Amino acid sequence: MIDEQMILAGLVFGLGACVGSFLNVVIYRLPAGISLVWPPSRCPKCGHKLGLTENIPILGWLMLRGRCRHCHTSISVRYPLFEAFTACLWLATFWRFGATWHTGGYCLLLAWLIALAAIDLDTMTLPNPLTSSGLVLGVVFQTFLGYQETQTIAGAVQYFMGSIGGMVLGIWIYDIIQILGTLLMGQLAQGGGDAKLMGMVGAWLGWSGVVLTGGMASFVGSAVMGSAVLLGSSRRKFPLGPFLAAGAVVSLFAGDKIIAAYQNMMANMDRGTNLILAGVMFVVLIVYLTYVRRSRRQRG
Numbered sequence: 001m002i003d004e005q006m007i008l009a010g011l012v013f014g015l016g017a018c019v020g021s022f023l024n025v026v027i028y029r030l031p032a033g034i035s036l037v038w039p040p041s042r043c044p045k046c047g048h049k050l051g052l053t054e055n056i057p058i059l060g061w062l063m064l065r066g067r068c069r070h071c072h073t074s075i076s077v078r079y080p081l082f083e084a085f086t087a088c089l090w091l092a093t094f095w096r097f098g099a100t101w102h103t104g105g106y107c108l109l110l111a112w113l114i115a116l117a118a119i120d121l122d123t124m125t126l127p128n129p130l131t132s133s134g135l136v137l138g139v140v141f142q143t144f145l146g147y148q149e150t151q152t153i154a155g156a157v158q159y160f161m162g163s164i165g166g167m168v169l170g171i172w173i174y175d176i177i178q179i180l181g182t183l184l185m186g187q188l189a190q191g192g193g194d195a196k197l198m199g200m201v202g203a204w205l206g207w208s209g210v211v212l213t214g215g216m217a218s219f220v221g222s223a224v225m226g227s228a229v230l231l232g233s234s235r236r237k238f239p240l241g242p243f244l245a246a247g248a249v250v251s252l253f254a255g256d257k258i259i260a261a262y263q264n265m266m267a268n269m270d271r272g273t274n275l276i277l278a279g280v281m282f283v284v285l286i287v288y289l290t291y292v293r294r295s296r297r298q299r300g
């Protein structure tokens with residue numbers, strides 16, 4: 001039986017794949033300063049323009065078996081992977097939030113996060129146009145949601161203030177940690193790309209989203225960098241953006257459950273253990289952020 005939900009889910013998946021295809025273009029062209037809409041996609045080797053069927057997300061690559069039809073140069077598997085990844089995240093959003101305005105807004109947020117994480121991995125920068133536009137979109141979305149849910153201007157204003165509060169906290173918490181880290185570890189603080197990304201997360205997910213995202217990013221980031229050092233990997237430079245983006249995605253899908261579990265855990269613990277745990281978390285955060293700072297060049 002095919003019902004309405006399944007058709008909608010299929011549409012969301014297909015749309016996600018198309019947006020993933022466009023994100024491939026953004027990730028490649030935006031840092032290079034090339035127009036996002038012109039020229040249309042072509043083979044980088046021979047300039048063969050992609051036909052209609054070759055442009056179909058995921059399937060186009062599979063039909064060509066990963067090679068240009070004209071000159072047979074191989075096309076990176078990361079293109080269909082990004083398309084499938086975006087489509088799966090969009091489908092997960094639809095499954096989690098249903099046919100609501102939340103799903104529409106969060107799909108946009110995910111598109112921004114994917115593009116930012118990938119560009120940061122490629123170039124160690126978070127382009128200002130992307131973080132700034134994502135930040136503004138978050139405030140607009142929350143204000144709209146406030147009106148939708150309460151049908152009053154007061155509701156819209158309340159959500160607007162919540163979004164601005166989350167944004168300010170995101171930028172502020174990041175700066176505070178960075179300043180403390182600089183004082184403690186003597187590292188030079190640089191740039192504001194990560195702070196802006198945190199501000200963007202705050203605008204979309206509020207203050208609790210910022211705290212969760214920062215906490216998760218530093219734990220996962222420390223684990224990844226620690227294992228890279230232990231395994232003797234030659235890679236020593238890790239951008240922070242992908243960890244922040246991953247933290248934001250987890251906050252988006254499971255934030256309320258994690259906060260409930262945390263409160264439950266804290267309620268069953270004595271004050272001493274509580275303080276020690278908080279201290280350990282804070283030190284991990286500072287060490288991690290200062291380490292990232294050092295391996296990072298100036299960014300906008």
Ligand SMILES: [Zn+2]
Pocket residue numbers: 043044045046047048068069070071072073
């Ligand atoms: Zn070619």
